[in-house]
Amino acid sequence: MRPEEQPEAPSGPWRAASAFTMGAVGLLCKGFLTGLSRVETHGMEGFLKLLDEREHVAGRERGLITVSNHISVMDDPILWGILPLSYLFTPDNLRWGLGSYDLCFTNKGLSTFFSFGQVLPTHRSVHSQFGGLFQPTVTQAIRLLSRGPFLHEHDAPEKASMALKSPDMIDPFSNGHLTFSTNGHDTFPAPSAYLSRRHAWVHIFPEGMIHQSEDRIMRYFKWGVSRLILESEPMPDVVPIFVEGFDHIMHETRTFPRFIPRPFKKVSVTFGDKLDGEDVFGDLRARWKQMRANEEKKGGRLEVGVLNEALKYSEEAVALRTECTRRVRQAVLDVRRQRGYPEDDPKNSLAATWLREGAGREGRQEDGSITKET
Template sequence: MSSVGAASRAFLYCFNKVEVTGLDNLLGVLDRRRNGQRDRGLLTVCNHVSVLDDPLIWGILPLRYAVDVENLRWGLGAHDICFKNRFFSTFFSYGQVLPTHRLWHSPQGGLYQPTIAQAVKLLSSPSSVIKPSDVTFSTNGSDSFVSPSIYAANRHAWVHIFPEACCHQNPENTLRYFKWGVSRLILESEPAPEFVPMFIHGTQDIMPEDRGFPRFLPRIGQRIRVMIGKPADSESLFGHYRTAWKRLVEKSGDPDLLKHDPEAVQLRIDVAKAVRDEIQKLRLSMGFAPDEDETAALADTWSKEPNKRKFKSPVDGSLVNRH
């Protein structure tokens, strides 16, 4: 974590022009959470424009934060990329990345996969009872990973998520719809995590989807802009949604019965849109034009996209990479 953080910072500031607005918003939260002084999780949410967004964007953190590993983020990484062999699996596991299946690539994907449950537990308070089945978890029935949430030091953790779940490159940096895994993190974590929205622009020029040879090399000399919003208690932002969720859980008696419940599904849709709205505020504050299509926040709007790995979206003309 420390080595990659230092390398990311060196690349950003030595070879590019970096503008960060609101860095103190994030650093203030991290300072309060140092040395285990935390009573709730931290959820940061950001748009996704480049395959190098994570770890590059964490290069904005001063080096003293990069060596405080227990106070660094847990992320969600594509199982088919980050965990495709033993070397990658070890590297990204040490990098506090959770193996995540994407439905486009795997039937094990979706918001009810074991990895999302791990992320909910990382954000939540430590459990007083650890069952033998809690020590490891499997994402597909054949692999096995140590459950980071069994360690009390990992609870009330910082989890970062890119809810668009794929690289989305558009000249106006428009947003896709946000997938509903982020809704689970907000609705089911106990207590409600602290919430910090982020917006990035410029990393798409470091690794543009239409880049030519040498495709594997990042481009330098780019202008990178990062906007970090003010921290907020998720209860204050999304409290009425959490109250509605708890009411549904009490009514059903079992959260598993709510996987396909119409009210629960609509609640997840509403929460994902509310999170997207917070990121949208940052986008607009950076001078980008408002969405022309008000339905861009809905999954149905994007269902007309082709079943391909890479394509130009018929919705907004953006370059999309599902790798």
């Protein structure tokens, strides 16, 4: 694409529909929290100051990652109902999330709604052969956090052994060419192709599934968050968040009507301080950049978010992701400790610890906690 054809933003109608969707959902969540719940927040002033600093896209210098524990199917979007009203109708300064493909993108209606709602279609490995750490949606998230725009896609699966139903989601008010595929068959808008989305805000639940326990114990964190931190350019801001009480709004043991959130519950959202990225992750990013530079010398330049086999699976790459993910989890644990919870058992940070779930990944576990795929 020639520079003069490079779009600043999606079409006007698309932006209006997105603002309406984000705002309407935000209003519903805010109404539920303020009118039918007891809400307390901690540290939100600092977070709102950070959002204010990011209000104008042209002035942003880096992306923003928020990361939290995951305790109910409604954590997102209800969580963002705590934001002041003035923030709810500005999609360019609101979060992008990762939503389960097999739940949120099963037909064109749902795909349209969640695309307007700034949710990226994400395959889960337990449900799809296209899931995992290196799927194209993770590339989109990395590029949203980076400067961009990124106009060319080279990360769709080269060969798809089965054809899935395609939502064929494009911007009907433009020429629709700025798209990407999650599996080689479907079509979704590529948000990282627009200047207005550079250095965006991405929220992630690294546990990858709901985990409800009385002691607010967290599962191990999956490595996707490490890719966002190691590969985005420049280093994004990272804000850890710890949430409580949303599990009472949508507890996994709830009976009929299951789809209705339970009112009159107490919820709490605690924002940690923005992490000093260079202090917390600088050494890991330096090692990653050196690895990447060495691989590019061998095989040529790699686009942002695109990896060769060595950068995916080598021992050093795995070690970097493991350590990066451990540090992210520790940052959320630090916020958890502020809320008066005891120190976490180090074994909880290990995937091997949770293998005891075996085939019964969902439902009540031996320790009394409840897990659910989301």
